[in-house]
Amino acid sequence: MLFPYIYVPHQMEKMQTFIDFIFHEVWCKAPIGLVFHPDLFDGDPELKEVMVEFGFSAQAAERGKAFYTDVKAIYKLFASLSPQEIVQFKRWYQGNNDLEKVLANDPAAHLVRYADIAVAHKNLGRQLAVFFKGLYSQALLDLAALRAKIGDIDDHYQTFISTNKGGKCPFCGIEDIKGPNSTKREAYDHYLPKALYPFNSINFRNLAPACHECKSTYKLSKDPVHNGAGRRKAFNPYATAAHTVQIQITLLQHVDIDKLTPTDVKMEFSPAVLAEEIETWKDVYGIEERYKAKLCGENDGKYWVTQVLDECQSYDKQPADILNMRTQQAQSRPYADCNFLRRPFLEACQQVGLLKIAPFFQR
Incomplete structure (x- = not known):
């Protein structure tokens, strides 16, 4: 979460x-x-x-x-x-x-x-x-x-x-x-599914609005506090202490952005102190599958790369300039325009050379 x-x-x-x-x-x-x-x-x-x-x-x-x-x-x-x-x-x-x-x-x-x-x-x-x-x-x-x-x-x-x-x-x-x-x-x-657990089906500490994809496509009646190995920790939807999940993205070398697939993308989540809660969250809501699919989408991850290159050409900027701006946006509004995903993805693209601009357009 x-x-x-x-x-x-x-x-x-x-x-x-x-x-x-x-x-x-x-x-x-x-x-x-x-x-x-x-x-x-x-x-x-x-x-x-x-x-x-x-x-x-x-x-x-x-x-x-x-x-x-x-x-x-x-x-x-x-x-x-x-x-x-x-x-x-x-x-x-x-x-x-x-x-x-x-x-x-x-x-x-x-x-x-x-x-x-x-x-x-x-x-x-x-x-x-x-x-x-x-x-x-x-x-x-x-x-x-x-x-x-x-x-x-x-x-x-x-x-x-x-x-x-x-x-x-x-x-x-x-x-x-x-x-x-x-x-x-x-x-x-x-959150604790009413199909599995008695006594809390009208407790609003156990009721939280969720998008259709999270509730009805991925979570369904999955149990956030039990898996095959037994009990496990899960994020509290109403925790009083805020937390921040950091996402690091790595792309395979020599990847072609036009042919990018989920297998080309590696994701790491932190901090380590929340490792168990993060693993539960990823399992229950299909997080890695959904995030990787978004990064590989024509109008999401692939467009983000095109957008950076277009802005470099239109405003006579270098990719590093645009990435600095994206970093600032992610810090101030991490969930606007998926900035929390876009920033680490673009950084990964830069690492493998996908944000190079043609010499004709360089200053």
């Missing part, structure tokens, strides 16, 4: 507060033996109003009825858990929602997937999956009884982009993020 978003508080966080209450104050107390009833929600009057509407109103929408039914079904399954199992579920719930620790691969975070729950609690795992996979859905979040309490996702997006104004996807840096002048918005990506 090239840079983190700034986290933006919003009314929609109340939905996670509702889920916190349901988990801790209702489900985890199910073994006490009380009959499932709206009075179980007395501790959160606004949530109780929603549950009464969804569970007992003749006008309740089907999606609202399903929400009530799912909460009740999970309550009944929790009722048979032992005290030790309740403690374990509490650890899992806390772990899956402590994104900062999870992404840092902190062993104190007790991360759990549906597959892990199903080992000992097959039916409960299945019911939790139904509930949490369907939690982040317009069919539910747009219901009037709920929207009146938590606001709506479109307003969250407008608030979000009014703070995060860069206009570029931080997961790749090469695609745009729709801003305030667009009538549409980007989809929110579940």
Whole structure:
């Protein structure tokens, strides 16, 4: 990830507060033996109003009825858990929602997937999956009884982009993020995929706008914190400390710019202190493939070379002069016009002699 978003508080966080209450104050107390009833929600009057509407109103929408039914079904399954199992579920719930620790691969975070729950609690795992996979859905979040309490996702997006104004996807840096002048918005990506992880599908620390290529072409349901070897570190989309990923590009000697292919390009990423996070990022978002494809594109990398040579001829400059200007641009606006890629690529081109200008045009 090239840079983190700034986290933006919003009314929609109340939905996670509702889920916190349901988990801790209702489900985890199910073994006490009380009959499932709206009075179980007395501790959160606004949530109780929603549950009464969804569970007992003749006008309740089907999606609202399903929400009530799912909460009740999970309550009944929790009722048979032992005290030790309740403690374990509490650890899992806390772990899956402590994104900062999870992404840092902190062993104190007790991360759990549906597959892990199903080992000992097959039916409960299945019911939790139904509930949490369907939690982040317009069919539910747009219901009037709920929207009146938590606001709506479109307003969250407008608030979000009014703070995060860069206009570029931080997961790749090469695609745009729709801003305030667009009538549409980007989809929110579940960073820990909702297909794999329970408990955090409406936690906005786990929801981040991403471009279509990052979300729907490359990441899909890839797991940023697990691979075949086990747990791994990943960038935090809402890290409070900024970081900078440096990219060094090397081209094969005697390469022909008109015939440049990805195999002619070598990329190295730094700093070393972020090596594990960088490897995860490259794996999840197909970064090297996408960057190399851009460098080899007729209207991207190849055009950047042509542009430098044209500017040298038009303005009586040397390639070094243009590269100095590109360096300054990359330092001040690294994500404008892909400067973070263009600068190291042009430097690599200069190293292999691709930016030589014909003697006729030299001063």
